[in-house]
Amino acid sequence: MVNPKLIAKFESEEPTLRLAVLIDADNAQAAVIEGLLAEIARFGEATVRRIYGDFTAPTSASWKKVLQRYAIKPVQQFAYTTGKNATDSTMIIDAMDLLYTRKFDGFCLITSDSDFTGLAVRLREEGLTVLGFGEKKTPMAFRNACHKFIFTEVLRPDIDDKPVIPPPKKDNAQKENLTSSSNHAEEQKVKFPKKFILSALEQSTDDTGWAQLGTFGSYLTKLQPDFDARLYGYKKLSDLVKAKTDLFVTEERQAPGGSQKIIYLRAK
Numbered sequence: 001m002v003n004p005k006l007i008a009k010f011e012s013e014e015p016t017l018r019l020a021v022l023i024d025a026d027n028a029q030a031a032v033i034e035g036l037l038a039e040i041a042r043f044g045e046a047t048v049r050r051i052y053g054d055f056t057a058p059t060s061a062s063w064k065k066v067l068q069r070y071a072i073k074p075v076q077q078f079a080y081t082t083g084k085n086a087t088d089s090t091m092i093i094d095a096m097d098l099l100y101t102r103k104f105d106g107f108c109l110i111t112s113d114s115d116f117t118g119l120a121v122r123l124r125e126e127g128l129t130v131l132g133f134g135e136k137k138t139p140m141a142f143r144n145a146c147h148k149f150i151f152t153e154v155l156r157p158d159i160d161d162k163p164v165i166p167p168p169k170k171d172n173a174q175k176e177n178l179t180s181s182s183n184h185a186e187e188q189k190v191k192f193p194k195k196f197i198l199s200a201l202e203q204s205t206d207d208t209g210w211a212q213l214g215t216f217g218s219y220l221t222k223l224q225p226d227f228d229a230r231l232y233g234y235k236k237l238s239d240l241v242k243a244k245t246d247l248f249v250t251e252e253r254q255a256p257g258g259s260q261k262i263i264y265l266r267a268k
Contacts, residue, residue, distance in 0.1 A: 017044030017105040017129060020098050023072070024111035025053025026087050027134070028152070030062035033070055035155030036133060040108055043131060048098065050075055052091040088115050095119055105129060109146070112138040120145035132225070143226045154230040190231045196224070198247065201267055210251070213238055213263040241265050 021040060040046050049072045053060050056078070067074055077090045098104060099122075106129030109116055113134075120130045120142060132138075132146035136153060143149040197220075204211035204219045217237050220227045234240040241248045241263070249268050252261045 018047050018103065019044045019106050019108050019131070020048040020095070020104045021046045021050070021108040022091055022095055022110065023049075023051040024087060024091060024109075024113060024116070025051050025055070025060055025063050026085065027112045028110045029135075030066050032152045032155045033066050033072075036110065036152065037070060039133075039150060039155055040131070043129075044105065046108070047104070049073060050094065052077055052087045052094075054078055054087070085115075088113065092116070092119050095123070099123065099126060099128070106131060106147075108133065110134070110152075111142075114139035114142045117142045117145045146225050148221055149226040150228060151226065151231065154228060192232050194247065198267055201248075201265070205266060210264045210266050213241065213265060216241075216265065238263055 019040060021037075037046065049070070051063060051067065051072050052075045053063065055064055055074055055076055063074075066072070075090060075094065077087045079086055095107060095109075098107075107123050108131045109120060110133045117139075120132065123130050124145070124147070129148075130146045132143060132149040133152055133155075134142070134149070136151055138149070138151075200220050200223055201211055201216060204216040220237075229235070229237045229240040232240060234243060242250055245268075247268055248265045250263055250265045252263055254260075255262050
């Protein structure tokens, strides 16, 4: 069952959770840190920010540049032997120590490593909210162990200021190869899960056949923790349902006892 505080967060603009943010430097990219912390701020306050790794290694150079700027505490972990990851063990031990302080409502685990699946399950058993952040290669087991999983690819900064260089002219053979590559890229795009969305909406509707957007969003996350409107080109779930006029009918209604408007939707 999804933590009620997390559901409240989906339906409210105010942060509700005290969060411990733990980053696996071996399986996370420094380029997403700004978007990552902004995303975490949507759910609550990052009262603890720690990152684990061997910061003497060249592969951690990008992380060393951002630690002070974002007030992230580095936890140095030397490799005890080649081929073994001591970072995972240190991060898990720290997570359990923080758990038993009883000061936190939830944990943010930033990693693409399935080795943290057991940790996510254990934190959930304690009634805490678990937010996972990782790349699309993250195994399904870890993604489903979290209450909500967010792909870090959608948090990367947009690069719109690069100069546009006209491509060189292609002969017929090159054009065919280019078309083939383009088609392959199209196949790699995330397919919109129309059947899943409509099924979830059916389960979210009330007796009148309408569903509140917050209820619908919470149910989507229960069924599929890694569901994210940004994967399909929309900033928010509300933007998605408003744009998909072939699938949804939407209405904005006045909230009882307030001036705020609430979005309701039903299948078309």
